[in-house]
Amino acid sequence: MYSVTVRDHIMVAHSFRGAVFGPAQQLHGATFVVDVEFRSPELDENGIVIDIGRATETLRKILADLNYRNLDEVPSFKGRNTTTEVLAKTVFDRMAEARQAGELGAGASSVESIRVTLHESHVASASFEGRL
Amino acid sequence: MYSVTVRDHIMVAHSFRGAVFGPAQQLHGATFVVDVEFRSPELDENGIVIDIGRATETLRKILADLNYRNLDEVPSFKGRNTTTEVLAKTVFDRMAEARQAGELGAGASSVESIRVTLHESHVASASFEGRL
């Protein structure tokens, strides 16, 4: 299995509901350094898993929709905690849609699974990995 | 599959038996930066894999039992080499026990597997990954 990983980041505000979150129930924020790994059993005729330029550009677009925002006010997250896990799944879903829509190029058709990891500090991260 | 990873570290002394270890047969030491990844197919009602506060606290307790010690004198390791691999398995086993004992909270019941990675330097690491 081959894979290619690209990285970008977002800086967001949010708060959580639930006693388990302790002080993180207050409005606070985070930098999420986002890694997206594309996995494929084979390479295309160019010798690549995916057009890394398109992958990077698509990730930038997906993140631009979240970047520099208070996620508590983003309608699509209404009623849900925007935990690192939930955000990893969100980036995964949007990347899967982008591939379906052809935004990642023809080469991406052999990509079987994607893993999205969000690093929230030097000591914690979360990820979502799924098949396409 | 979702996952959450937390990080802590220990500083220990030990020596190895076996010609394969070369100069590491002498009493020496290591800082192990320890990553524990918890994997679950679903999130709980709070939108998390596990209470990250509890996970961090439990890891701290498990490591406190090893930290600042000469592992050659720890009874539970008697007759065994405390290689990075063995220590990764040790942290895994104790974390699995902690979960079984409910120390990681109710949410941890959906955690299916754990991966423990010990970074021993900027150029080497070892891990153990297993199902619960």
Next chain:
Amino acid sequence: MYSVTVRDHIMVAHSFRGAVFGPAQQLHGATFVVDVEFRSPELDENGIVIDIGRATETLRKILADLNYRNLDEVPSFKGRNTTTEVLAKTVFDRMAEARQAGELGAGASSVESIRVTLHESHVASASFEGRL
């Protein structure tokens, strides 16, 4: 010149005033990984620049006052942008006060300068360095 550096982090929300900030004028957030370096021309009788346990504990206390908060609502920052630079200076000032108050221990009396660095992502950081 000797130095010792310790690390911790905070997760905060804030917004900036000023066209130069572009989209960062909106309420957003950041994880700041904070490094504090203590510099001294000599070591004490124990062979250290500073009691690293006390330094770590003091940093934790200083950061606890900022952690998991919306800095726009913190009175001491009223009317000022809480840029990474300003926060680095804030941590510096509070650490200098803690040393003056003896919280860093007797050994810290030879510390001549402190450098505080806040990493806001994998591609940007800011710092303040000053003499005591």
Next chain:
Amino acid sequence: MYSVTVRDHIMVAHSFRGAVFGPAQQLHGATFVVDVEFRSPELDENGIVIDIGRATETLRKILADLNYRNLDEVPSFKGRNTTTEVLAKTVFDRMAEARQAGELGAGASSVESIRVTLHESHVASASFEGRL
């Protein structure tokens, strides 16, 4: 499953053929920081997955064959793009051969799979993972 990972690096020149590569069609270069992870379901009598000294030495030899070269002029790559993905597979193949030839020692016989990751910058990497 246990694993051990070792790291080394190479500095090479190359160019790519294919419009998808944009400016990377020109002769340019890269530092590849190479991680090789060896996975085994069990430890040998010494408590290790593999002799880390032999693994490191074997990786060094494999990389020495590529290091400080213009890959466009290496016969074994003739007619192929030496993308990060292709190079990851190349290192994998040569490591698999080395194990087959006994260069990794007797203990390596239980190694079931290898994952090779090449980091090409702070924002991109590629890997190949396969069974032996």
Next chain:
Amino acid sequence: MYSVTVRDHIMVAHSFRGAVFGPAQQLHGATFVVDVEFRSPELDENGIVIDIGRATETLRKILADLNYRNLDEVPSFKGRNTTTEVLAKTVFDRMAEARQAGELGAGASSVESIRVTLHESHVASASFEGRL
């Protein structure tokens, strides 16, 4: 003293002349992860050392001139080794010129010195630091 640091990277080919370089006399290449630190004794009215957006954009432009090239064929380097040290100085000079030309904005007028660091691998880097 305040400072702000931004990061980007380039991927180049080159060769060196001089026996001291050993195998690096052959055409090879490198990824250089480039950090530029801007130092100022004071903050502007916005609370910043420099407009980080402009600094990042200016660094991108400076590096674009070198990126994906064989530096042996760049006229401005004719007759010189493009060592990591020389490249650090090159980026410094161009950044100093950009500031002089007003490309970094009015706020950059208080920047007293700049430090440029090029990381060529996980084990080596070089830098140039100078006053403006």
Next chain:
Amino acid sequence: MYSVTVRDHIMVAHSFRGAVFGPAQQLHGATFVVDVEFRSPELDENGIVIDIGRATETLRKILADLNYRNLDEVPSFKGRNTTTEVLAKTVFDRMAEARQAGELGAGASSVESIRVTLHESHVASASFEGRL
């Protein structure tokens, strides 16, 4: 001012004397990732601060004398705590001697100062910097 930095590491055991060290008074250990930065106001005719091959080799030799040992039993440290600060100074002194003895090559004659940093974990480091 130019600089070049090289990296290597050691794995040692030791214990400390003094109540300030708490549990670190017990025999324990550490991995020290060692960075040595050589600073020079000018480059030699090859365009370098120092022969990076010789610098790396000299660092390896200096560290080999400490690596895989119990520092409590090393005669030259008798009666002293081998704190991270003390070890940074030790590496500095030996590197300064090596330069004086010509082991770093003729080019090293313009090196004015050296900074040695020992990273003992992902959250702590110490350094010594001095003129030659």
